[in-house]
Each structure stands twice: as C-alpha cells, then as structure tokens.
Amino acid sequence: MDASKAPSADGRLLGTLTAAACHDLMNVFATFNQALGLMDDCLAADAKTTRRTFGIKGGFAYRERFVELTAMLRGQLARAVGLTEALALAAHSVDGQGRTVAPPEALAALVALAERLLKRRKITAEVAPSDEADPCWPTLRRADYLGPVLETILACLPHLPMGGKICLSCRPDGDALAVTLAPGEGELPDDALAAGLYAARAAGAEVAPGKTLTLVFRESPTTQPASCPPQADGAS
Amino acid sequence: MKKIKLLLVDDEENFVNTLSERLKMRDVPSRVVYSGEEALEAVASDEPDVVVLDLRMPGIDGMEVLRKVRAAKPDVRIIILTGHGTDATEEEAKKLGAFHYHKKPVEIDELLGTVKKAYREKMEDAMVAATFAQAGAFEEAQQILDEDKK
Numbered sequence: 001m002d003a004s005k006a007p008s009a010d011g012r013l014l015g016t017l018t019a020a021a022c023h024d025l026m027n028v029f030a031t032f033n034q035a036l037g038l039m040d041d042c043l044a045a046d047a048k049t050t051r052r053t054f055g056i057k058g059g060f061a062y063r064e065r066f067v068e069l070t071a072m073l074r075g076q077l078a079r080a081v082g083l084t085e086a087l088a089l090a091a092h093s094v095d096g097q098g099r100t101v102a103p104p105e106a107l108a109a110l111v112a113l114a115e116r117l118l119k120r121r122k123i124t125a126e127v128a129p130s131d132e133a134d135p136c137w138p139t140l141r142r143a144d145y146l147g148p149v150l151e152t153i154l155a156c157l158p159h160l161p162m163g164g165k166i167c168l169s170c171r172p173d174g175d176a177l178a179v180t181l182a183p184g185e186g187e188l189p190d191d192a193l194a195a196g197l198y199a200a201r202a203a204g205a206e207v208a209p210g211k212t213l214t215l216v217f218r219e220s221p222t223t224q225p226a227s228c229p230p231q232a233d234g235a236s
Numbered sequence: 237m238k239k240i241k242l243l244l245v246d247d248e249e250n251f252v253n254t255l256s257e258r259l260k261m262r263d264v265p266s267r268v269v270y271s272g273e274e275a276l277e278a279v280a281s282d283e284p285d286v287v288v289l290d291l292r293m294p295g296i297d298g299m300e301v302l303r304k305v306r307a308a309k310p311d312v313r314i315i316i317l318t319g320h321g322t323d324a325t326e327e328e329a330k331k332l333g334a335f336h337y338h339k340k341p342v343e344i345d346e347l348l349g350t351v352k353k354a355y356r357e358k359m360e361d362a363m364v365a366a367t368f369a370q371a372g373a374f375e376e377a378q379q380i381l382d383e384d385k386k
Binding site: 031098 | 258341343
C-alpha cells in the first residue's frame, strides 16, 4: 500500500469518534446485561420461595414467559455486543488505536458488519480459520486490506446467485497477506469474477490470477517489519 | 468466615448499583462509589480487600486510582472492569499491578470468581506473612508483604 492510502485526518477523526461511541455502548450493554441478570436472579429467587413454602408464597404467574423473554433479550444483547465490537475494531483500523487482531478476526468483523448488505441478496458469508496453527502474519494496517476486500465483495454481490454463500480465507504469503474470496460451492460466475477483479484493482489491491479472487496485500515500506509472534496488524 | 470487603468503583451508576445488588444476592456485599476521588477516600477509610475499578471516569481516572492505591496499600487487590479496553491499557494496568483485567460486559459468575480468587490470594499472603512474623522471622514476613508491591 502506498502512502496515499493512509487515512485522512477526517477518516481518523471519524474512526476515533466511532470507536469512543462503541466503548460507551459497551457500558450501556453492560448495564442491560446486569439488569437482565438481576431479573433472572429475582425469578430464580421466586421459584425457590415457591418450592420452599410449598406454593404458599411466591409463584409469579408469568415466570416462564419472563424467563423466555430474558433469554431472548440476552440473545439480542449478544448480537449487539458482537456488532459493536466489530464496529470498534473497524473504527480503530483507521485511527491506529485499539487491540491487535490477526487478519481472520478482522475479516470476521468485516463480514459481521456487512451482514445487512449481504442480506439484500440473501447471501451469507463466512471466514475460514487459518490452515496453519500459528501463522506469522505480515504487518499490515487493517484499513489497508479491509477496505479493498469489502469493495470487492460489494462489486461481486449483484452477480452472485440469490441465497448463495461467500467464503473468505486468508494466509500469509511471504511478506504479504493473501485473501481469497470464493463461492460456497463451484466457481465464481465470470461476471462476478470480472466485477470483483476490477473493484479490487481500483481499490489498490494486487490480484493473483486464477478462477477465484485472491487479493494480495504487501507491507508498505513505512510499516514496521513483520514480527512473529505477536500477530500484529501494525495499527496498534 | 470473614466477609470480603469489596469496593466497586464506576461512574455508570445504574450499572454499578445493579452489579452490587446481584453480588449481595450471592452473599458478597459491597460498597459502591462513583468516582476516582471517592474511591481513594473509600480505600483509605475502609481498607477494602478487593476493588473492582472502572478505567474511564471523570476527574481522577481508574489508571491513576490504580497507581495511587498500589503505592499506598499494596495488599489491596484491584480488578479492572472497563468498556474501554485496548491492548495498551491492559498492558499498562497489569504493569501497575492490577490483579485482573475484565472487559465489559462480563458475566457475574466470572467476575465473582475473579473477586474470590483475588481475596484468597490476599488472605494467603497475609497468613504466610503472619506465620513468619509469629516465628520471629520478620525479614521473611516483610519480604512477602513487599512482594505485593511488585
């Protein structure tokens, strides 16, 4: 990635503000989590009282419904926490703060954030775990590869069959990171391949030749040399 | 058995009050304060065994509280509980002697487990130091107490 790809001051500011809001949302979710937990505790205490007094005391009539509702809210809360964590990670990719993550986790966050866009064509996406046990990832800024990968996915989307699946995988390739976008089964349709190829190149990624889209991202001359471990993304 | 003297510090009042209520239902009462300044006063007056501490607070922030409490009362175990976790703050907190670093939201049983572990560790150190002191080995007792400062 060349220096012109460095995030602008506006981009960094937006990243910082988004990440700060995400961190505060975690405080909100933590309060929801404790309040839901307290409701569960109260329901459990009621059940215990009912048992201990043979039904003379306690016995909240809607207990089972409340248990179902708190479980549902917990599910939604977990979803909100997941999305917020993904958003914080993406936001920190432009302001150079936050925690260090390996590319598969960063790609999983990207997929989580893009879920709503993929749903328009009922497409699901998954990120394959790394083949190697402890890969030595190149030192790249997350923003350098997440942006082009997203643009490539979005360019392919209209050309993929409705209800299909996208599989993302990544691996270190010398001092580069190779990210492969493939369909769940078979090969990418030719027009999806062409649209993806064009979008990836326009976004500044190298594309390895082949029947799948493999985007190659190299360390910029200004980033620190790769270190292994930890699995650095260079931004933090 | 002696009860854990637990101090909860967080400027998110709804969060920390609910957390305190849930801990009380689990037989672990706690004192709640909402700022770094109040936390320092509470540590000085109450001498808690364990402190659960938020990092980002108006006024004196959690990292400063951690630094001051570790300097003044090194035997107090401090657990960080924050919604603003980064690698850098986690590393700094651990370097300053935090017992554990939790990110919000955390499940109550996980947090309670950490609180009990911190308390157990504090009591074990105190007991070993007392045993050495009873035997007249004051230097060894002092060494154990000094270990807490590291």
